[in-house]
Amino acid sequence: MPSDLIHQYMRIDHLPQIWCPGCGNGVIMRDVAVAIDELIQDEENDFDRDDFVIVSGIGCSSRAAGYLDFNSIHTTHGRAIAFATGIKMANPKLNVIVLTGDGDCSAIGGNHLIHAARRNLGLTVICFNNDIYGMTGGQYSPTTPNGDKATTAPYGNVDRPFDIANLATGAGASFSARGDVFHARETTEIIKKAILHKGFSLVDVYSVCPTYYGRKNKKGDAVEMLKWQRDNLIPTARYYSMSEELRAGKKLIGILSYNDYPEYTEEYAKVIAAASNKAKK
Amino acid sequence: MSKAVLMQGNEAAVEGAIAAGMRFFAGYPITPSTEIAEQSALRLPQMGGKFIQMEDEISSIAAVLGASVAGMKAMTATSGPGFSLMQENIGYGVMAEIPCVIIDVQRCGPSTGLATSPSQGDYMQAKWGTHGDHPVIALSPSSVLETYTLIIRAFNLSEKYRTPVIFLMDEIVGHMREGVELPNPNDLIINRRKMSFHDGANKECYYVPEGKYVPAMKPFGQGERYNITGLAHDVSGFPVNSNEIADKLVTRLLDKVEKNVDNIVRVEEYLMDDAETAIVCFGGTARAAMDAVNAARAQGRKVGLFRPITVWPFPEKKLLARLPQLKNILMVEHNHGQMLLEVQRVTRCEKPVHFLGRVDGTVISPDDILAKLNEMEDTNHAE
Amino acid sequence: MSKRYEMRFAGSGGQGVILASVIIAEAAVIAGLNTVQSQAYGPEARGGVSKAETVLSCDKIWYSKVTRPNFLLALTQASLDTYTRELAEGAVVMMDDGLNCPADLDPARVISVPILQTAKEKVGKAFTANIVAVGAINRALRLFSDKDLMEGVKRHIPAGTEEINQKALAEGAALISDAQAEAFAQTIG
Numbered sequence: 001m002p003s004d005l006i007h008q009y010m011r012i013d014h015l016p017q018i019w020c021p022g023c024g025n026g027v028i029m030r031d032v033a034v035a036i037d038e039l040i041q042d043e044e045n046d047f048d049r050d051d052f053v054i055v056s057g058i059g060c061s062s063r064a065a066g067y068l069d070f071n072s073i074h075t076t077h078g079r080a081i082a083f084a085t086g087i088k089m090a091n092p093k094l095n096v097i098v099l100t101g102d103g104d105c106s107a108i109g110g111n112h113l114i115h116a117a118r119r120n121l122g123l124t125v126i127c128f129n130n131d132i133y134g135m136t137g138g139q140y141s142p143t144t145p146n147g148d149k150a151t152t153a154p155y156g157n158v159d160r161p162f163d164i165a166n167l168a169t170g171a172g173a174s175f176s177a178r179g180d181v182f183h184a185r186e187t188t189e190i191i192k193k194a195i196l197h198k199g200f201s202l203v204d205v206y207s208v209c210p211t212y213y214g215r216k217n218k219k220g221d222a223v224e225m226l227k228w229q230r231d232n233l234i235p236t237a238r239y240y241s242m243s244e245e246l247r248a249g250k251k252l253i254g255i256l257s258y259n260d261y262p263e264y265t266e267e268y269a270k271v272i273a274a275a276s277n278k279a280k281k
Numbered sequence: 282m283s284k285a286v287l288m289q290g291n292e293a294a295v296e297g298a299i300a301a302g303m304r305f306f307a308g309y310p311i312t313p314s315t316e317i318a319e320q321s322a323l324r325l326p327q328m329g330g331k332f333i334q335m336e337d338e339i340s341s342i343a344a345v346l347g348a349s350v351a352g353m354k355a356m357t358a359t360s361g362p363g364f365s366l367m368q369e370n371i372g373y374g375v376m377a378e379i380p381c382v383i384i385d386v387q388r389c390g391p392s393t394g395l396a397t398s399p400s401q402g403d404y405m406q407a408k409w410g411t412h413g414d415h416p417v418i419a420l421s422p423s424s425v426l427e428t429y430t431l432i433i434r435a436f437n438l439s440e441k442y443r444t445p446v447i448f449l450m451d452e453i454v455g456h457m458r459e460g461v462e463l464p465n466p467n468d469l470i471i472n473r474r475k476m477s478f479h480d481g482a483n484k485e486c487y488y489v490p491e492g493k494y495v496p497a498m499k500p501f502g503q504g505e506r507y508n509i510t511g512l513a514h515d516v517s518g519f520p521v522n523s524n525e526i527a528d529k530l531v532t533r534l535l536d537k538v539e540k541n542v543d544n545i546v547r548v549e550e551y552l553m554d555d556a557e558t559a560i561v562c563f564g565g566t567a568r569a570a571m572d573a574v575n576a577a578r579a580q581g582r583k584v585g586l587f588r589p590i591t592v593w594p595f596p597e598k599k600l601l602a603r604l605p606q607l608k609n610i611l612m613v614e615h616n617h618g619q620m621l622l623e624v625q626r627v628t629r630c631e632k633p634v635h636f637l638g639r640v641d642g643t644v645i646s647p648d649d650i651l652a653k654l655n656e657m658e659d660t661n662h663a664e
Numbered sequence: 665m666s667k668r669y670e671m672r673f674a675g676s677g678g679q680g681v682i683l684a685s686v687i688i689a690e691a692a693v694i695a696g697l698n699t700v701q702s703q704a705y706g707p708e709a710r711g712g713v714s715k716a717e718t719v720l721s722c723d724k725i726w727y728s729k730v731t732r733p734n735f736l737l738a739l740t741q742a743s744l745d746t747y748t749r750e751l752a753e754g755a756v757v758m759m760d761d762g763l764n765c766p767a768d769l770d771p772a773r774v775i776s777v778p779i780l781q782t783a784k785e786k787v788g789k790a791f792t793a794n795i796v797a798v799g800a801i802n803r804a805l806r807l808f809s810d811k812d813l814m815e816g817v818k819r820h821i822p823a824g825t826e827e828i829n830q831k832a833l834a835e836g837a838a839l840i841s842d843a844q845a846e847a848f849a850q851t852i853g
Contacts, residue, residue: 011508011519014519049506050502050503050504050506051502053351053501053502055347065508066508066510066519066520069506070506071501071502071506071507072506072507072508072509073347073350073377073501073508073509073510074508074509074510074511074512074520075343075346075373075511076343076369076370076373076511079339079340079343079370081340082335082339082340082341082343082344082347083343083344083346083347083350084347085307085333085335085340085343085344085347086305086307086343086344086345086346086347086348086349086350086351086355087347087348087350087351087501088347088351089305089307089331089333089344089347089348090305090331090347090348090349090351090352090353090355091351091352091353091500091501091502093502094351094501094502111336111337111340112336112340112343115335115336115340268326268331268333271326272326272329272330272331274326275323275326275327276326276327276329278327279327285693286693286819287686287689287690287693287699287701287819397704453702453728453729456702456703457700457701457702457728458686458689458699458700458701458702459699459700459701459725460689460692460693460698460699565728568726568727568728569726569727571726571727572726572727575726644729646727646729646731647726647727648731
């Protein structure tokens with residue numbers, strides 16, 4: 001029941017949230033809460049609610065940390081993954097979940113993203129990707145499509161965009177996936193898998209920003225933007241049953257890459273064991 | 282055989298930090314601080330602690346703050362260029378009240394400057410580097426042994442006042458080796474910060490009882506859920522858009538240090554009792570000043586050394602207490618006049634304040650200081 | 665030794681002059697002397713002239729840098745030519761005998777010995793030149809007991825290399841004649 005979820009996992013005193021009407025971020029925040037709830041409920045996992053830490057950076061998406069009733073830390077712009085690195089290293093039993101946005105995670109924080117992926121440190125990064133800087137009023141981000149308009153691209157964006165899930169894969173992420181707002185159930189399942197994954201995991205979740213991105217680029221209202229997601233973002237099973245021709249211009253919702261590389265804190269535990277033995281000798 | 286061992290300043294910083302309970306280090310290589318990272322990488326895992334080489338200095342300080350939030354005493358070390366990169370997150374540590382220690386082994390700037398040459402050019406940056414009004418505690422050692430004992434104090438102050446403490450070293454002390462006999466650290470260390478909220482707190486992590494200045498909170502993962510943010514926040518740790526609450530918060534942050542300044546400030550005064558000239562000098566530079574004071578005394582001149590060990594907040598009261606007996610002051614530092622500004626501010630230039638500084642990467646020698654003292658005397662006679 | 669005794673060790677990067685300086689300082693600590701050791705690091709120390717400094721004294725040492733060396737070890741021509749200019753009066757210079765002695769040096773104060781050759785041919789490892797030099801320095805200046813010096817060396821070499829380093833010390837000491845040892849030990853005071 002959604003209302004139960006709110007009472008159980010949201011900080012009611014701090015709602016309603018600041019996001020605009022039609023914003024996709026609330027749906028993604030709900031997906032995260034449902035994913036954590038289902039994992040805690042599942043006794044097989046032995047998850048304690050207080051073992052979850054939500055870390056965020058700066059931007060619209062990053063406000064989600066304050067609404068979710070867990071240990072939460074709203075850090076500086078771009079640095080959420082770096083803060084999370086210290087938290088996870090200090091206490092590897094914690095489930096550290098980073099909530100970030102396309103700018104926070106792939107522009108100012110891009111360096112931390114690729115290095116956390118390379119190390120395979122056991123963090124779960126959920127990127128609320130709305131193709132725009134919303135908090136500051138609609139400037140182009142590293143995921144704004146080429147040619148689209150933004151307040152800082154009044155003649156159209158000449159940058160070529162990142163595909164954040166592929167970027168993470170390229171950087172060596174052992175789990176990289178894509179989700180969206182329209183396919184909430186599928187996305188929730190992907191987030192659950194990402195949290196359960198031992199190494200570094202990234203889920204690039206396509207949000208919608210009707211206020212700044214949609215309006216500027218004549219994408220219609222929130223409903224129209226969600227319809228676009230329905231028609232162009234395709235869950236795994238259906239995607240692979242489609243012909244090459246039908247797939248053209250469409251994107252997969254699901255897990256893009258998966259590996260069981262050794263996890264960083266487990267590897268470091270071996271360093272501690274080796275160093276303590278040497279010190280004793 | 283002597284029990285002493287030959288130890289480098291940078292190495293002593295790590296040994297002192299480990300003695301103080303430091304179990305997490307994140308950093309990025311930079312001359313002349315690199316030995317601190319190397320020694321931490323070697324020593325921490327032997328103690329069950331963690332070392333990580335991050336992708337830059339911004340992420341290094343961020344990881345340190347994260348580790349501290351999760352319950353570990355944490356430290357990073359860098360030099361000027363990296364210290365500049367760390368400034369935003371140092372401000373975050375101040376605002377969110379996260380204890381940690383940041384070592385800056387200063388080198389000649391600006392920019393890449395003279396990477397291997399000694400400097401004290403980050404003195405003002407240590408105070409004003411991060412934006413906004415904020416308190417700063419900064420300590421500066423003059424010897425290898427003092428590096429060891431003082432960094433333990435840096436951790437103590439950081440824990441006690443829940444604020445990042447800047448440990449302002451310089452190339453002279455960082456790269457110098459001396460024979461040291463380490464004291465028993467147990468006499469020097471305070472425990473980890475209080476592990477529960479203040480009495481009377483309604484699970485409000487930033488609650489502070491009347492008459493106190495420092496909140497108390499559990500690390501993450503120990504059964505209390507709360508929020509931390511760099512935005513202006515109320516006692517529960519949530520952002521608020523209230524001018525009154527923002528004012529109260531910043532005032533309390535500043536008061537934390539200001540109202541406890543007498544406990545935080547430490548100075549070494551050498552032959553100051555009858556001194557008519559005070560050489561004000563800190564860090565590695567003070568070693569030359571010490572020799573200069575002895576040489577001047579041998580010539581029958583009443584010169585003493587006033588050495589701030591706590592360099593921020595500046596030891597205002599202690600210098601003012603000496604002012605009536607002084608004829609003049611000589612500020613000696615490896616920069617173009619930074620602590621000089623504090624000395625001038627505090628003394629209101631009631632007595633002549635002379636200056637000897639250097640930014641060319643060479644080291645000020647005792648002879649340089651003696652020559653300056655002679656020049657000052659000639660000026661007096663001319664008057 | 666009551667007053668400040670300043671020693672400078674110079675050569676090119678890779679010759680181990682910094683380690684030689686550190687070992688002298690370590691031996692001083694073991695012998696209960698006051699000492700401060702420092703060196704040029706980083707880019708300065710890559711190729712070209714590399715230098716390290718050790719100050720010894722019975723009194724507390726404050727100023728850590730060497731300004732007027734009482735002793736100079738030089739293993740390259742460039743370092744010999746550069747640092748000869750800054751010597752204290754009566755300073756002793758130890759140089760590798762493959763170098764040209766600058767004309768302005770007092771030959772009575774120069775110890776010219778085959779350090780590099782001894783390391784390569786007698787000890788059998790060129791990289792032990794710095795330890796050979798330390799052995800020669802200690803024999804000439806009579807700074808420390810052999811036991812304290814070897815302990816100083818041990819604290820700075822990899823385990824398992826004690827034997828070859830011991831040999832390097834001995835071969836270094838053997839480069840100094842009794843007459844030289846007699847003459848130069850008095851320069852310390």
